[in-house]
Amino acid sequence: MTLAILDLGYGNVESVRLGFARLGADPQLVRDVAAVEAADRLVVPGVGHAGYAMQRLADHGLVDAIRERTRPTLGICVGMQLLFEASEEADAPLLAILPGTVTALEAAPSRPVPHMGWSRVETHGDIGLQDGDHLYFAHSFACPDGPATAARTTYGRPIPAAVRQGNFWGAQFHPERSSAPGANYLKAFLAS
Template identity: 65%
Template sequence: MTALALIDLGYGNVESVRLGFERAGAEPLRTADPDVIAGADRVILPGVGHAGYAMEKLEMAGLANVLRERTRPTLGICVGMQLLFEGSEETARPLLGILPGKVTSLKPAPGRPVPHMGWTRLEGVSEGLGVANGDHVYFAHSYACPSTHADGASATYGRTFPVIVRHGPYWGAQFHPERSSAPGAAFLKAFLRS
């Protein structure tokens, strides 16, 4: 059995995420094998780019239902977190539907360009996530998830939106923990302990 499977479908920030977990003391196995991912103790779904493309790659690899049926810790990062929701303004393709609601675009404004790139403060942080109110973490995104019962932390960039979710075995981080210095490493370690 694989302890930590990192889904590698040939897109996104897989190598960066792998290195982040190595710095946190884990050795993820990069894989797209549905059987390995179904049986893994923990799974990471990374993502940078377009939600529709990422979802298409998951479906083609036979992983969409594998992810929907997970009962052990599973972490979506950036677009990987967005894929946990029902849909997105970015694509007509349905997403995984683990959490309710639709991901919507951030709106640019003077002094607030989109994509939102850079360090932003965490707010409303729940216990057990390894991070705290006031921690700054690194973002690179143009879309934000809706607020639900699963919100674990939020941030404000024009509007307030969830940046950590936790629902049963599913965790999500809109920010990039692998690029977020000590708070990011602490978040990854909390996931590894879950």
């Protein structure tokens, strides 16, 4: 099985690579269409700005290659947000694999933005997580809650912690930093 991680000069590529390596996987760092199309499993990492990430995908000619994938594909953090149609953070359309707009989190006295730290989730799908798992988050924008939500947390409003639609997976949390539950999530993705 070929596991590829997009390395487009932004995000948490190395920590994601190490997260999979701890599970015995041998991920390849890729940035071209042929490698994306050939990969049995593809990971679109995140951390950063959605607009910049989309520009990097476009610069490398990868937008259609990702949209057209029929094999398991995982977006992490900003990578998950890119799966949606639009973002308040970006001036350009996103991948539009899932419907909806990514919106800014609203700060409150007991709820700073960015949302950083551990939050408990409830699950709604077979994605390797259990109700009550604590996962590590670091984000200022959140995806819309909808039919693709496979795990949810609350941070002023319900927030999809993970989504899944067909072969597309998304994690708003950082599985590579989420201890045993995060490892279980990555194992479930590899087994899908």
